[in-house]
Amino acid sequence: MNRFVQNVFLILLPFFPLFSWLIYSATHSPIIFQQALTLFLLAIALYKLPGCRRLPIYLICFFIFTIYHLFSIYLNNLIPKDLSTFGFYSLDNNVLACLFLFIVENTDFEEWFIKKMNKAIFFVIILTLLISLIQIKDVTFFISPLIIEDESSAFFFEAGRNYSIYSWISLNSLGITFPILVSILLNEYIDEKKTFLTVVLSLIVVSFLTKTRYVMVSALIVLSQLFLTAKFTLKKKIYYLTGIIIGIILLVGTASSLGVDIQKVIDDRILEKGIALNEAESSAGARLTSLKVFLIKYPEHPWVGVGPHTRDDVLALLGGIPAIHIGYLSYLYFYGVIGCFFLFLALFFLLRDAWRAGKRYQFWGSFYGILAFCLANLTFVFFDLSESGIIIAAIYLRFYRYHTEESESHLLASPADL
Numbered sequence: 001m002n003r004f005v006q007n008v009f010l011i012l013l014p015f016f017p018l019f020s021w022l023i024y025s026a027t028h029s030p031i032i033f034q035q036a037l038t039l040f041l042l043a044i045a046l047y048k049l050p051g052c053r054r055l056p057i058y059l060i061c062f063f064i065f066t067i068y069h070l071f072s073i074y075l076n077n078l079i080p081k082d083l084s085t086f087g088f089y090s091l092d093n094n095v096l097a098c099l100f101l102f103i104v105e106n107t108d109f110e111e112w113f114i115k116k117m118n119k120a121i122f123f124v125i126i127l128t129l130l131i132s133l134i135q136i137k138d139v140t141f142f143i144s145p146l147i148i149e150d151e152s153s154a155f156f157f158e159a160g161r162n163y164s165i166y167s168w169i170s171l172n173s174l175g176i177t178f179p180i181l182v183s184i185l186l187n188e189y190i191d192e193k194k195t196f197l198t199v200v201l202s203l204i205v206v207s208f209l210t211k212t213r214y215v216m217v218s219a220l221i222v223l224s225q226l227f228l229t230a231k232f233t234l235k236k237k238i239y240y241l242t243g244i245i246i247g248i249i250l251l252v253g254t255a256s257s258l259g260v261d262i263q264k265v266i267d268d269r270i271l272e273k274g275i276a277l278n279e280a281e282s283s284a285g286a287r288l289t290s291l292k293v294f295l296i297k298y299p300e301h302p303w304v305g306v307g308p309h310t311r312d313d314v315l316a317l318l319g320g321i322p323a324i325h326i327g328y329l330s331y332l333y334f335y336g337v338i339g340c341f342f343l344f345l346a347l348f349f350l351l352r353d354a355w356r357a358g359k360r361y362q363f364w365g366s367f368y369g370i371l372a373f374c375l376a377n378l379t380f381v382f383f384d385l386s387e388s389g390i391i392i393a394a395i396y397l398r399f400y401r402y403h404t405e406e407s408e409s410h411l412l413a414s415p416a417d418l
Contacts, residue, residue: 001044001047002107002108005107006110009113010113010117013388013391014123014181014392015124016169016388017165017167017168017169018168020033021144024168030146034091035087035090035091038091038099041099041100041103045099048103048106048107052102053106056105057345057349058345058346058347058348058349058352058353059098061343061345061346062097062101062342062346063098064342065335065339065346066094066097066098068338068342069308069335069339070094072304072308073308075307076307078307093385096386097384097385097391100386101385101391104391104394104395104398105398109395109399111403113399117392117395118184118188121185121392122195124165124181125178125199128166128174128206129202131164131165132162132205132206133258135162135209136162136258137258137259139157139161140157142164142167143163143167144167147163156171159211160211162209162210163210164206169388172382173388174206174210174215175212175214175215176218176376176382176384176390177388177389178215178389179215179218179372180222180372180373180390181389182199182200182219182222183222183368183372184365184366184393184396185199186199186200186225186226187231187362187365188365190231190232190236197240197243197244197247200240200243200244201244203222204244204251207219208262209260211265213283213379214379214380217375217376218372218375218376222368222369223244224368225364225368226241229358229362229364231364283379287325287326287379289318289321290318290323291329293317293318294324294332294333297317298329298332298333301333302336302337303337303338304336304338305332305334305336305340307334308335310322310323310324310333324381326381327376327377327380327381327382328340330381331343331383343383350394353397354366354370354371354393355367357396357397357400357401360400360404361404365393365396366393366394373387373389
């Protein structure tokens with residue numbers, strides 16, 4: 001079963017958007033893939049349950065939060081009438097994340113798996129780059145028809161935002177998973193200069209073409225490890241910085257020839273020139289409005305929240321904004337202090353484990369990737385731990401931890417063998 005799980009994850013996780021595309025193309029159903037995947041993972045989790053090892057604290061906290069989340073949905077009568085309780089829960093991303101992470105923490109990932117996963121991730125990074133470049137000319141190329149037909153998404157395509165291969169999962173998947181994949185390869189391919197620079201420049205191009213601030217900020221957070229960690233020597237830092245600068249100059253010239261108005265993107269999407277701070281169209285204005293509404297409505301249900309939906313009275317105060325647009329505040333409104341206590345603890349301990357992996361094994365990929373995810377939720381609402389990037393980050397943490405434990409066990413056993 002250990003090798004079977006590794007093979008499944010190797011095929012499934014890097015290519016998650018492509019599987020979603022294939023299954024939707026065959027069935028034209030937006031739910032079959034996730035329901036089938038949830039049931040499949042549930043079977044594997046039940047098989048592994050008798051031999052379950054001690055779970056990390058982050059996963060225990062996330063289990064408790066997920067149970068709270070499911071009860072909150074039920075008590076607030078948020079299950080759609082056209083779905084059974086089991087059917088609705090089988091589509092829940094928190095349930096899917098729990099199953100994925102439980103299996104990850106009960107699987108011993110081997111070196112052959114990591115080597116193949118590195119290659120698969122590199123392939124996906126290049127594919128993401130190529131599709132993003134094609135979308136410069138045709139913004140709807142390889143975009144899920146569910147997104148195209150959604151009127152609320154029209155603004156994103158009118159603004160020319162590129163989502164590459166990830167719209168088949170969600171509009172936020174690119175900004176969460178892609179930076180994590182890049183962050184991992186920056187650690188795994190540190191000595192392969194051409195591959196390394198290709199990965200870095202792919203991140204810069206893809207994040208810029210999204211025309212989305214939090215994705216660009218996530219890219220900067222991921223790249224910051226090149227200069228903040230001891231893993232990269234001064235010589236390597238100078239070499240890679242020089243390569244990045246030269247690459248950016250070449251990319252700017254290429255982008256201009258392809259019709260990308262870089263200055264317009266900077267003015268409209270980054271600096272928001274011509275938009276007043278207090279306007280709803282302003283990103284900062286939306287966050288300020290969200291903060292004001294939160295301070296008004298949160299005290300009404302501070303401990304247990306109102307359940308994972310935005311009520312009509314809050315929507316009226318938000319004035320066209322679909323939710324409280326600061327992730328941590330939105331979740332406090334949804335789940336109250338009690339529910340968020342366990343979710344925020346889960347994130348803290350996951351980050352702590354990733355930090356320890358960096359300090360102990362000099363593997364910083366998961367830490368900077370998860371850090372980007374946590375900071376991104378200061379500007380939007382997407383605490384989805386079932387994202388393939390999050391699961392892959394957990395896999396690498398598990399791999400380094402397992403091999404260290406195995407090495408230490410051999411060292412302890414060696415005196416007795418003499």
